Amino acid sequence: MSDENKKSGWFSRLKAGLSRSSSKLGDGIGSIFTKRKLDDESIEELEELLITSDLGVATSARLAANLAKTRFDKDVDPLEVRESLAAEIEKILEPVALPLEPDGTKAPHIILMVGVNGSGKTTTIGKLASHYKARGLKVMMAAGDTFRAAAIEQLQIWGERTGCPVVAKETGSDAAGLAYEAIERARSEKADVLLIDTAGRLHNKSDLMAELQKVLRVIRKLDATAPHDIVLVLDATTGQNALSQIGTFKELIDITGLVVTKLDGSARGGILVALAEKYSLPVHAIGVGETAEDLRPFTARDFSRSLMGLGNS
């Protein structure tokens, strides 16, 4: 990695992560348009390449059609096509790129972390705690996953790593009750931010979703405006099911934003584009690894350009 890359910070990390996928996509576009006119066949191929990045059939078709409108039957070079697609995607993502900023007047600002099993909720809480603490905020965490084996111990280790207190009860205790206690403790200890973990749950399990609604009701008994953020953690390898996942979580517990994890893998995270179009939920940050440092802001331009295999110019 060159010095310049090192300096450019998170982008190089993201780009390294996305490089396999983006270069594949980039190469694909390269081979489609080398010395060719933009015709129906090449548009279809382009559409298919977008589909293989998980953008989904509808979004891919629309992006390809837009390109066709302006460039059809013209000689196009691959770089131009990438640039214009990246710009198009950036336009879609720009409005949703919003950081997760604790509100200083809330004391504590309460963030509830939700999502399907194994998406990265607990790890993201650890990363956020580390991030906020580095900014001088007083952070507290609540081990609200009282179901999964060793979920509490997992968060407690994050507590040790980040030096932030963790409110916990034994496995099997009531998650809503724990959230209640955690808020009381965060208040009495004057914490700025309280990060509440929850057990993973599939959105189509009505009993588990009802349990989450109960957690919300109990939290709101203490503070009618809380949780101030309900963040859904989404695994970047997820395909089109993310649409159903987010639709249901939004409908039932009114999530306020997303964090996308595991973008350091070969998954392309293209589903984000379709999600932005359909739900316009803020994307707060992305996960690019398993350690505390591996959380990055989500930037529309960098993400779009990475997706298209373009440099950060």
Place this chain on the structure above:
Amino acid sequence: MFDSLQERLGSVFDKLKRRGALSEADVTAALREVRVALLEADVALPVVKDFVEKVKVEAVGQNVLKSVTPGQMVIKIVNDQLSAMLGADHVGLNLQVTPPAVIMMVGLQGSGKTTSTAKISKRLTEKERKKVLMASLDVRRPAAQEQLRVLGEQIAVRTLNIVPGEQPVAIAKRAVQTAALEGFDVVMLDTAGRLAIDEELMAEVAAVRDAAKPAETLLVADAMTGQDAVNVADTFNQKVGLTGIVMTRMDGDARGGATLSMRAVTGCPIKLMGVGEKLDELEDFHPSRVASRILGMGDIVSLVEKASENFELEEAEKLAAKIQKGKFDLNDLGSQLKQMQKMGGLSSLMNMLPGMNAGQMKKLKDAKLDDSIIKRQLAILSSMTPLEREKPEVIKAKRRTRIAGGSGTSVQEVNKLLKQHQEAARMMKKVQKMGKKGMMRGGLQNLMPPGMGGFPK
């Protein structure tokens, strides 16, 4: 937009069914829909192309256009091809080696390796009477070894004692040695989650393989995986060598295209599937069933099997006897509700019902079937006295208020339940002469709480 592959294909085939004969253009149009449906179901593009091509060749070869019921024929070809792609039949774990047989679990972060390790151990211990030792080689994720230890306690399966600082290859060797010395049949190796593109960690797991010589190397993958499924499965297969795949989170509503992709790209059978977080929620993978489920023709085989598995014979006979006498009280309704719950609730039954087309599926979804209703109804029943359950006619206004209060429900809900029972009792009389099979079907129909509209006709 269509909500599922099932619906999408359903609507295509609805169109086909309505025509007496198919033009070639119709077949092409149908296959275009199939292609889009498969892509929306997250089947990887190269796999989709291959599939559509095969179906086309088959369809033309079998003279679809001259067939009497062309729609059905195309359905059958698509179905057969899907099944074939998923694998001919169920393939079990291969433990036919000199003991201890080592099973190594690999996969991406959070895919379900540790949970599946415990599930498989539980099954081998309880169903196949194997002596199983589990070992966690995950020295990276916080509390990963602790997680497996706790699961081992829950299912009463030994876990290798944790030695702080010990590295994966050394742990694997110690596990195999311990197993050989102490006469274990099977060693389950749970590994840390890793990215397929992480060269260093992929080399580590290859080193574990070389040290432990697993009889089975299972890729644990999430049923919600998108297009990346082919890259992941292909890379793990090339770098580690897979013998099978475990698909987790099949209890979700993902369309499961990853199942097709991974099978196609590795040629490895999908051996098992996870259908929940609990440790007994592991099932054999039956390709034909999954294919027909994807296609929306319902999984009547699995419905019948599930029903007979759960419906304890004794109870069935007791109920049959009562029905013979024309008696069906609230106790019987209660036991039916409980059976219903055991079968995985309304929504899981719905998915397995045959003959539903796209519109009906959508209607069902819109009706927002809620399994919690069963729970509430069971609560109502348990707030009744034995007399009330046996002789529902004694439940007048006062009793209704008490029951509602006791069960934390409303009088309206109590009324609804009583009405539902009356209808069920009437229905039971009707099916009296139909034998056990008919009774079961009638029983299931009646379990639909009123106000949900029953099964769409």
